Amino acid sequence: MTRIQPEDQDNVQETFEPLTADQVAELRKHQPLLLVWRVVGAQAVLGLLVATLVWLVSGRMAAVYSAVYGALAVIVPAALFARGLTSRVASVNVGAAVLGFFLWEMVKIGLTVAMLFAAPRLVNDLSWPAMLAGLVVTMKVYWVALGFRKVFYPVKPT
Numbered sequence: 444m445t446r447i448q449p450e451d452q453d454n455v456q457e458t459f460e461p462l463t464a465d466q467v468a469e470l471r472k473h474q475p476l477l478l479v480w481r482v483v484g485a486q487a488v489l490g491l492l493v494a495t496l497v498w499l500v501s502g503r504m505a506a507v508y509s510a511v512y513g514a515l516a517v518i519v520p521a522a523l524f525a526r527g528l529t530s531r532v533a534s535v536n537v538g539a540a541v542l543g544f545f546l547w548e549m550v551k552i553g554l555t556v557a558m559l560f561a562a563p564r565l566v567n568d569l570s571w572p573a574m575l576a577g578l579v580v581t582m583k584v585y586w587v588a589l590g591f592r593k594v595f596y597p598v599k600p601t
Contacts, residue, residue: 479525486521486584490514493577505568512566513577516558520551 462470490511497510527547532539559578563569 479528482584482588483518483522483525485587486514486518486581489584490518490577490581493580497573497576501570501573503570505566506570506573508566509562509570509573510577512558512562512569513574513579514581516555516562516574516578517581519558520554523554524548524551 491514493514494507494510498504498507501507524547527543527550530543532543562574566574
């Protein structure tokens with residue numbers, strides 16, 4: 444096994460230099476920010492596709508409603524989370540952004556769990572497999588967003 448020897452910390456110099464405004468602009472051209480509303484929109488589209496597939500396979504409207512409710516258990520909290528992160532308060536400073544992220548993530552998780560607990564009361568003749576299919580497929584859009592950079596991270600032509 445190869446061991447990496449630690450650097451001599453006494454001879455290490457601080458070489459950190461902040462980026463200029465032009466360098467930041469160039470970096471953002473090549474690595475744009477994620478558009479969270481596109482992710483929420485993709486979740487809605489995939490939720491409808493799952494509901495359509497459930498309808499084609501089962502033919503039962505109760506299963507379709509269950510799949511839609513499962514998708515909504517992800518989409519509604521994600522939309523609330525996106526709204527919270529894109530508000531002015533979240534962009535005041537770094538501390539507010541970090542606190543806002545954790546706060547809205549807790550709200551998102553809490554709302555998702557509450558919607559799942561309420562599902563048997565709100566959806567008549569609930570189909571758990573259909574609801575979980577809608578939930579899981581819609582939740583996996585986050586991973587898809589990492590893979591399809593051109594869709595979710597648009598680069599403006601220069």
